[in-house]
Amino acid sequence: MADATIDAIATTPPQSYGRRALKRFLKRPLAVLGLLFLLLLALVVLFGPLISPYSFDGQDFNLIGSPGPMTAEHWLGTDELGRDALTRLIYGGRVSLAVGLAGAIISTLVGTVVGAFSGFYRGWTDTLLMRFTDVMLSIPTLPLVLLLSGLFRPGPVLLVAIVGTLIWMGTARLVRSQFMALREREFVEAARALGAGGPRLMFRHILPNAIGPITVAATLAVGSAIMLESALSFLGFGIQPPVPTWGNLLNSASSWLSVAPWLAIPPGLCILFTVLSVNFLGDGLRDALEPKE
Amino acid sequence: MSLGYIVRRLLGAIPLLFGISLILFTIVHLAPGGPLDVYVDNPSVSREALDQIAKAYGLDQPVPVQYVLWLKSMIVGDWGYSIRTGRPVLAEIVLRLGPTLELGGLALLISLLLAIPLGIISASRRGSKLDGALTLVSFAGISTPVFWLALLLQLLFSVQLGWLPSAGYKSIGDGSFMDRLVHIIMPAAVLSLATIASWSRFIRSGMVDVLNQDYIRTAYAKGRGERGVVFFHALRNALIPAVTVIAVDFGTVISGAVITETVFAWPGIGRLFMESMDGRDYPMLMGLMMMGSLGIIVANIIADLTYAALDPRIRYG
Numbered sequence: 001m002a003d004a005t006i007d008a009i010a011t012t013p014p015q016s017y018g019r020r021a022l023k024r025f026l027k028r029p030l031a032v033l034g035l036l037f038l039l040l041l042a043l044v045v046l047f048g049p050l051i052s053p054y055s056f057d058g059q060d061f062n063l064i065g066s067p068g069p070m071t072a073e074h075w076l077g078t079d080e081l082g083r084d085a086l087t088r089l090i091y092g093g094r095v096s097l098a099v100g101l102a103g104a105i106i107s108t109l110v111g112t113v114v115g116a117f118s119g120f121y122r123g124w125t126d127t128l129l130m131r132f133t134d135v136m137l138s139i140p141t142l143p144l145v146l147l148l149s150g151l152f153r154p155g156p157v158l159l160v161a162i163v164g165t166l167i168w169m170g171t172a173r174l175v176r177s178q179f180m181a182l183r184e185r186e187f188v189e190a191a192r193a194l195g196a197g198g199p200r201l202m203f204r205h206i207l208p209n210a211i212g213p214i215t216v217a218a219t220l221a222v223g224s225a226i227m228l229e230s231a232l233s234f235l236g237f238g239i240q241p242p243v244p245t246w247g248n249l250l251n252s253a254s255s256w257l258s259v260a261p262w263l264a265i266p267p268g269l270c271i272l273f274t275v276l277s278v279n280f281l282g283d284g285l286r287d288a289l290e291p292k293e
Numbered sequence: 294m295s296l297g298y299i300v301r302r303l304l305g306a307i308p309l310l311f312g313i314s315l316i317l318f319t320i321v322h323l324a325p326g327g328p329l330d331v332y333v334d335n336p337s338v339s340r341e342a343l344d345q346i347a348k349a350y351g352l353d354q355p356v357p358v359q360y361v362l363w364l365k366s367m368i369v370g371d372w373g374y375s376i377r378t379g380r381p382v383l384a385e386i387v388l389r390l391g392p393t394l395e396l397g398g399l400a401l402l403i404s405l406l407l408a409i410p411l412g413i414i415s416a417s418r419r420g421s422k423l424d425g426a427l428t429l430v431s432f433a434g435i436s437t438p439v440f441w442l443a444l445l446l447q448l449l450f451s452v453q454l455g456w457l458p459s460a461g462y463k464s465i466g467d468g469s470f471m472d473r474l475v476h477i478i479m480p481a482a483v484l485s486l487a488t489i490a491s492w493s494r495f496i497r498s499g500m501v502d503v504l505n506q507d508y509i510r511t512a513y514a515k516g517r518g519e520r521g522v523v524f525f526h527a528l529r530n531a532l533i534p535a536v537t538v539i540a541v542d543f544g545t546v547i548s549g550a551v552i553t554e555t556v557f558a559w560p561g562i563g564r565l566f567m568e569s570m571d572g573r574d575y576p577m578l579m580g581l582m583m584m585g586s587l588g589i590i591v592a593n594i595i596a597d598l599t600y601a602a603l604d605p606r607i608r609y610g
Contacts, residue, residue, distance in 0.1 A: 030429075135312035138593075140585040142551055143566055147578055150570045151324035227438060231552055234440045235567065254444055254556075258452045268441030276436035283432075 021212075024288040031284020034277035041274060045097055048090035056091035057242040059083055067260035077262050079252060089266050092244035096226055097274070099160050099245070103225030106164025108171055108218040112207075115175025120183055120202050130176070137169050142231060149237040156239055159229070167224050171217045178210035212289030216282055223278035230271050246271050302597060306590050313586045314367065318360050321575055367583065373576035377569065382580040386562060390584075392462055393554070393561030397546045399477060400484035405539070407489045409532075412496025416531075417523055419501060427493070434490025443483045443556040450479065460558035480557040484550060488542050495538050499531040506530075533603050537596045544592030 015023075025031060049056065059081055068078035076085040118129040148154075148162050182188065183206060191205045232238035233247025234254075241248055246267040253263035347353050354362070366373070372382035415427045451459035458464070463473050503509065504527055512526045554563035562581060569577040 131308065131312065134309055135316065138309055138586045138589045139313055139316065139582065140545070140589060143582060143585055146551070146566070146570060147582065148320065150573070151320065223436070230438055231440060234438075235552065235555060237570070250438075250441060250444065257444060257448055261448050261452070264441075264444050264448065268438060268444070271438045271441065272433070272436055275438075276433060279432055279436055 021288045025284055028284035028287060030280040031288075034280030034284070037273060037277040038281065041093065041277075042097065045090055045093040049087065049094065052084070052087045052090065054084035054087040056088050056244055057083065058087075067256050067263055069260075070262055076266055077260065079263060080256065085263055085266070088244040088249060089246075089270065092246050092249050092267065093270060093274075095156075095239060095243060095245045096229065096247070096271070099156070099163065099229045099239070100222045100226035100274075100278075102160045103163040103167070103229065104218055104221035106161060107166075107168040107221045107225070108214065110165060111168035111171025111217070112175050112214060114168065115172040116179055116202050116207065118172065119176035119179025120198070120206065122180070126176075129172075133169050133172050136166070141166055142228070145228060145232055146235065146237050149232060156243075159232075159238065163225050163228050163232075167221060167228065171214070171221065174213055174217055175210060178213055179206055182206045182209050215289060216286045219278060219282040219285055223275045223282070226271065226278070227275055298601065299598060302594050306594065309590055310587070314364055314583065315360070317579055317582050318363060321579060322356060322359075372580045372583075375569070375577045376574045377572040377577065382576050385565070385577065386580055386584055389560060389562045389565045391561075392559060393550055393563060396477060396480055396484060396554070396559055396561060397543075397550060399481040400546060401488065401539075401543060403481060403485040404488040404492055407485075408492035409496055411489070411493040412531075412535075413500060413523060413528070415493065415497040416500030416504060417519070427497075431490040431494055434486050437486065439483055439487065440552050440556055442486060443479070443553060446479045446483065447556075460556070462558075462560050480553050480559050483557075484546060484553045488546065492535060492539060492542070495535040496531060499534045500527060502534075503527045503531045533600065536599050536603060540592050540596030540599060541589075542592075543595075544589035 060078065060083075064081060067080050070077045076089060078084055079088070114129050114133065118126045118133075145162060145166055149159065152158070154162060179202070183201075188201060188205055191201055196205065229238055229245065230247035230250075233245045234251045236248070236251055238247055239245045241252070249267040250264060253260070253267065257264055344353075352359065370383060372386075374380065375382055375385055378385065411427060411431075415424045418424050447459045450457040457475050457479055461476055463476055500523075504523075509522060509526060512522045517526070550559075550561060550563035551566055552563070553559065554561045555567050558564065562584065566578070566581050568574075569581065
C-alpha cells in the first residue's frame, strides 16, 4: 500500500497546490471529523425547524408554569413557558451559527484590510493602524461588547457587526506580517515594473498568496464569534428572547438548574462541540494550507 | 536589559492609554441619553438643579472640552461618583478589587501547577497515546464555554452532592479559612480551565523546540539521565516563550472574570461591572473599563520585561 503510494507520487506529474492541500487535510482525522460535524449541524439547523412539529415560540398552554420533562412528544422537554426545548435548541443553533459566520466574515474583512494597508504601505500608515490595533487589544473584549450592547441595545444585525469589529485584531497582525514578507518578493517587483499600482498589487498579486493563513484565521474567528455571542446572550445582553440562541437558552435554563437540569445540558454541549469542531478544522487547515517543509 | 528600555516601554503605554480613553469617551457619548437622563424623571430634581449639575460637571461645554476635562480628572484620580451608590468610583473599584485578585491569583496558581507538568509530560512523550489524549483534552478545555462549565459544576457539587456552596464569597456569620476555601474552589476551577489548556500547549511546544536542540543531545551524550536533561537543561529555556503568554493572560484573567463572578455571585470587579450594567452606571463602567485596560497594558509590559530579563539573547538596546 505504502509502496504503491510512493510509486504513484513518483510517476504522476506535480500536483496543484489545492490538490496537495486536500491530501494533507484528509490525513487529519480530527479535522475531517470536525468538518463533517459542522456540515451535519448546518443541515440540521437548516432543515430541522421545517421538520419539527413545533415552532420556536409556540407554547403548549397545558405545560406552562415550570419546565416539562423529556417525553415522546418533547424529546428534550419543554421550558417554563411550554415551548419545545429541542425545537428551540435547533432554531437557536441557526441563530448562533449565523452570528458566528457573519461575525467571522466581518472580522476577517476588517482584519485583512487593516493588515494589508499596514504591511504594504509601512511608514506612518503602519504606525497609525498598528497603534490602533494595540489600543483595541488593550481593552478587555467581553466587557467592551457588554458596554456597547448595554448602551445601544442593538438588534441582531448591529450585534453581529459589533462582535465582528472586536475580534479582527489577530487577523490584522497576521495579514500584516504576510504582506510585509510578500511585498519584497520578485513577482511583486515584476508586477510593479509592469505598472501595477498599490491596490492592484495588494489585492490582485499579494493577497492570493496570503490566502492560506487568512483562511485559518477566518475559521478560528467563527469559533471566537460563537463563543463571544453565547457569553453575551448568557449574560442577557445578546440576542433577546423569544428568539433563542444557545447562550440565552442557557441563561433561562440557569434559573431552573435544580428543578430541570436537562434544559441546561444540551445548549452547552452544542456550543462545546461546535467550537471544538471549528478549532479542529482550523488546526487541520493550518497543516494543510501552510505546510512546514 | 537597560533602564532605557524599561523607561521607553513605560512611556509607550501613554499614547495607548490616551487612545483607549478616547474610544471609551466616544462610545459613552454616542450612546443615547446623557449621564443626567437618570434624573430627568425624578420629581425631586428640578429643571434648574439639572442645569446646575450640568454646569458644575461641564456638561454644557462642547464635547472636545468635556473630553479634556474628563481626562484631566481621570489623571488626578478623580474618577467621579457612582450613580448607583453615590460613592467615589475609584474607592469602590479598589474595594472590590480584593476578591477578584484573590480569585484570579488562585486560578493562575492552579493553572501554573497543572499546566507545567502536563506540558512537560506531553512533550517528553511526544507522539504517544498520552500526548494525543492530552492534546484532545486541551482542545476541549479551550472550546468549553465557561458559563456552562460553571452551571455543570453547580449542578453536580451543589445541587446533587451538596458538597460545595453554589455561590457567594463566604457564609453569613462565618468567614473562616475553610468556609472561604469551599466558596472559592468552584469559581477558581472554572476560571483556570482555559488557561490550563492553553498554557500546557505553549509549554509543550516550547519544550519540543528545546528538546530538539544540539545542547540537549550533548547533555544526553554526557550521560545525564532523562529526568536531569528535562528538568535541569530543558525546562528553563522551554518556559521562556510561555512566560509571555502567562503574563498576558494574567491581565485577561482579571478582566475576564465577569462571567465567572456573575455565575458564582463573587463580589469582585467583574460582578461590579454587571451590577453597573444593570444600573446604567456610566461613571462606574468607564472606571472599570479603564482599570481593565490598565491591567492588560501592565501585564503586557511585565511580559516583555520578563522575556528580556530571562533570555540574554534578546537585546532591546
